Amino acid sequence: MRILVCVKQVPAKDAPIKVAGDGAWIREDVAYETNEPDAYALEEALRQREAHGGEVVALTVGPARAAQVLREALAKGADRAIHVAGDDAHRLDSYAAAEAIARAIAGEKFDLIFTGLQSEDYGYGQTGVVLAELLGIAHATIIMQVQPAAGGVRVKRELENGYFQYLNLPLPAVLTIQSGINKLRYATLMGIKQAKSKPLATVALADLGVSPSLNRQSVAKLYVPVKTKKTELLEGPAKEVAAQLAARLKNDLRVI
Amino acid sequence: MTTERPSLEAAVVIVGAGPAGLACGLRLAQLLDEHREREPRLPAKDSIFILEKGRETGAHLLSGAVLDPSALDRLLPGWRERAPIEAAVADDAAFFLTSRRALRFPITPPPLRNHGNYVVSLNRLGKWLGEQVEAAGLTIFTATAGARLLFGERHAVIGVRTDDKGVDRRGERKANFEPGYDLKTPLVVLAEGPRGSLTKQLLGRLGLAGPNPQLYALGVKEIWSVPAGRMPPGRVWHTMGWPVPRSMYGGGWIYGLAGHRVSLGLVTGLEYHDPGADPHVLFQRFKTHPFVRRILAGGEMIRYGAKTVPMGGYYSQPPAAGAGWMLIGDAAGLVNSQRLKGIHLAIHSGMLAAEAIFDSWRTGDPAAVARTYPERVAAGAIRRELWTVRNFHQGFERGLFAGLLNGAAQMLTGGRGWRDPMLARAGHLRMQKLQAAPRHDWSLQPDEQLTFSKITDVYHSGTRHEEDQPPHLIIHDTDICNTRCIVEYGNPCQHFCPAQVYEMLPAEDGTKRIHVNASNCVHCKTCDIQDPYEIITWVPPEGGGGPNYEGM
Numbered sequence: 001m002r003i004l005v006c007v008k009q010v011p012a013k014d015a016p017i018k019v020a021g022d023g024a025w026i027r028e029d030v031a032y033e034t035n036e037p038d039a040y041a042l043e044e045a046l047r048q049r050e051a052h053g054g055e056v057v058a059l060t061v062g063p064a065r066a067a068q069v070l071r072e073a074l075a076k077g078a079d080r081a082i083h084v085a086g087d088d089a090h091r092l093d094s095y096a097a098a099e100a101i102a103r104a105i106a107g108e109k110f111d112l113i114f115t116g117l118q119s120e121d122y123g124y125g126q127t128g129v130v131l132a133e134l135l136g137i138a139h140a141t142i143i144m145q146v147q148p149a150a151g152g153v154r155v156k157r158e159l160e161n162g163y164f165q166y167l168n169l170p171l172p173a174v175l176t177i178q179s180g181i182n183k184l185r186y187a188t189l190m191g192i193k194q195a196k197s198k199p200l201a202t203v204a205l206a207d208l209g210v211s212p213s214l215n216r217q218s219v220a221k222l223y224v225p226v227k228t229k230k231t232e233l234l235e236g237p238a239k240e241v242a243a244q245l246a247a248r249l250k251n252d253l254r255v256i
Numbered sequence: 257m258t259t260e261r262p263s264l265e266a267a268v269v270i271v272g273a274g275p276a277g278l279a280c281g282l283r284l285a286q287l288l289d290e291h292r293e294r295e296p297r298l299p300a301k302d303s304i305f306i307l308e309k310g311r312e313t314g315a316h317l318l319s320g321a322v323l324d325p326s327a328l329d330r331l332l333p334g335w336r337e338r339a340p341i342e343a344a345v346a347d348d349a350a351f352f353l354t355s356r357r358a359l360r361f362p363i364t365p366p367p368l369r370n371h372g373n374y375v376v377s378l379n380r381l382g383k384w385l386g387e388q389v390e391a392a393g394l395t396i397f398t399a400t401a402g403a404r405l406l407f408g409e410r411h412a413v414i415g416v417r418t419d420d421k422g423v424d425r426r427g428e429r430k431a432n433f434e435p436g437y438d439l440k441t442p443l444v445v446l447a448e449g450p451r452g453s454l455t456k457q458l459l460g461r462l463g464l465a466g467p468n469p470q471l472y473a474l475g476v477k478e479i480w481s482v483p484a485g486r487m488p489p490g491r492v493w494h495t496m497g498w499p500v501p502r503s504m505y506g507g508g509w510i511y512g513l514a515g516h517r518v519s520l521g522l523v524t525g526l527e528y529h530d531p532g533a534d535p536h537v538l539f540q541r542f543k544t545h546p547f548v549r550r551i552l553a554g555g556e557m558i559r560y561g562a563k564t565v566p567m568g569g570y571y572s573q574p575p576a577a578g579a580g581w582m583l584i585g586d587a588a589g590l591v592n593s594q595r596l597k598g599i600h601l602a603i604h605s606g607m608l609a610a611e612a613i614f615d616s617w618r619t620g621d622p623a624a625v626a627r628t629y630p631e632r633v634a635a636g637a638i639r640r641e642l643w644t645v646r647n648f649h650q651g652f653e654r655g656l657f658a659g660l661l662n663g664a665a666q667m668l669t670g671g672r673g674w675r676d677p678m679l680a681r682a683g684h685l686r687m688q689k690l691q692a693a694p695r696h697d698w699s700l701q702p703d704e705q706l707t708f709s710k711i712t713d714v715y716h717s718g719t720r721h722e723e724d725q726p727p728h729l730i731i732h733d734t735d736i737c738n739t740r741c742i743v744e745y746g747n748p749c750q751h752f753c754p755a756q757v758y759e760m761l762p763a764e765d766g767t768k769r770i771h772v773n774a775s776n777c778v779h780c781k782t783c784d785i786q787d788p789y790e791i792i793t794w795v796p797p798e799g800g801g802g803p804n805y806e807g808m
Contacts, residue, residue: 012718012720014715014719015804016718018556027481027558029558029806031312031806183432185432187399189400192397193302193397
């Protein structure tokens, strides 16, 4: 099984984000890390390879700094990596990013393409879906489980309210992976050491004919939401209040 | 449960990817490149290991920083064209602050003259140095902490164990547990910075110290984005006086960075008498002085951090090497406290260590470095610079003016001063009990515009730790906190910690109990240094945890 995993470099989860002067993006002087759902996608790909053999290729679209997420992927066990590089790569929308990926892998054959469910910066959740469309192959989203099945794979999708859906897909296919599908591994010292000698190919975005001018959407305004505080008292016997609280946390606030 | 540990052989293990460790690695790579063809028996570059606990190289590096270029000129000629520099120092000045006014020194005191130096972000410089090291063919093992030293016969260091990963808060293994590696090596270079956990373990075990204990200061820093024209890039200002009480050592800095940003901070000596002293509060007050406020008005705080500095100087340096180990950079106490500079000394020492190591490889006598490295330090620029200020910082034990007078006496006598060596007591021993101590006002009402609470500031340090892991701040006896310290010193950890790690919280029985918010920790090491009972031990958390000092 040959698996491509698309990983994106995003601002670190706890980075103190400040809107940049142009009002369309953030100040770039923050720390970056691998988009969390993509880390789960990579882990799933490595597990599939360990179970069924094959190759795992990590790919990112991003400026020079984004090579870091590929080095981490290689250290965790990816066999090789492709960096689709461009200074303005972080300004691509989902469509243009998918276009870049599709063009970068033209001539390669992958059985499965994994992406994270969505990115933690823009959060569109579209790149994987658009990529499948551009490649003319099947896709399924919010994947919680991947198993081999006759003629393809059987996947478990997460639906609302604790429901799941099982689907069979032919290969090749794009799967967008949900966080928590597995338990992330750490890179070992040996892994970090070996990563140095693994191939990391760089493809210039410009050479693929992709730039933000392909974007189908543009950011009109970026702003920090005004914080509001709302206090509500739940009253009654402790047992009822606890049940109410749990229901509110689950259904309204959706934090549990 | 015994753990099967993977193990690797290394020619040398460097602990810490700061300026010292990276310079050491890079110099070794350079020497190997020059000689390896003709001398194939030299170790391979991939047998040099550099460990770094931060998520990436530079993540835990914080300094002012004004860089003396002498060491980088030697390590990487041409670096000025390629390295990330904020600005060449354009003008410098020193000020004495009263509560209202800023009195400019008619001439900038010679040690604070910075013509020819560079304003840099140590984080960015470190990241760039890391790239040079990687490009030279070495591997930096980021997110990997040195958890403990491995000792052989007669206390010789024979290796380093890296941190276990995937251990939960009770010490049980999680599903993704990865045991740390035993890196077996004839030589461990400790480049951990101030108060390194392995360095402390080593010096404690061997009972080693300089004539004086190490004396530390805590630097608290913010970077601001300010309206254009407030502080041109390359302007370097230092302040003395307000808001630091005269009995205490301390001073401020304001440096102009590129892109309408300002680096500012305040250094407080960790050798004060008042157990309520709070370096973070002093820094916040510093910003409210009209002189500073004017620069920041209408701006926005971008980043926060805090880090200790070894200030003791020459007589506080522990022995620099022994059987299987070497100390370089801040771990060796190589800071010129009069010039407030140590980055160049860190780089110099890393290079000298590398050259001593390389010679020992050629002669086939690895044990020789215990002798040759200290000799190289004693023969060169490092000792020359530190010798003339060997009694500088000790003079501040009696307050600001005594310190300045002593500084002047030293300059006239080539460092000898009144007494040589001038001895000093460790800072934590100078803290006085509540009844005896001078009491200053340490209250602060942050407006969250100009002045910030510790919590807001910690958010701006980008600090993050895996939540489910064993505590990395070990209090050996919390009964002392809850019963003795609360009465005797009023739990100074609550005050000196710049990241609100320590809190005394009410318990059900009406008493107060110590509570440790370990995830806030910015790895400055103040608690390990300054706790009056010496019952706090800082150990590295799971590798990758800690602050993210982008641009600091």
